[in-house]
Amino acid sequence: MITCKEAGPLMEKEEFEKLPLMKRLGLRFHLFICKCCKGYKKDSHHIHEIVKSADSKYADSALSEEEKAQIKSQISAN
Helix, strand or coil, X not given: CCCHHHHHHHHHHHCCCCCCHHXXXXXXXXXXXXXXXXXXXXXXXXXHHHHHHHHHHCCCCCCCHHHHHHHHHHHHHC
């Protein structure tokens, strides 16, 4: 059985790629018995979906040269 310490990275990895069968089954079993990790997975998935939607929403936006210059001057002033 996997531990909570092992489950966290597996849950994060699962957001981006399919896990091997044995790791997937081990994670599913762990989530079945561990309410803390189950909550973490739910929260992590929700955050991932928010970031993904924000990324696609602003994918075409870019700073103008004037905005870049303004940011550089503000950084230099500090």
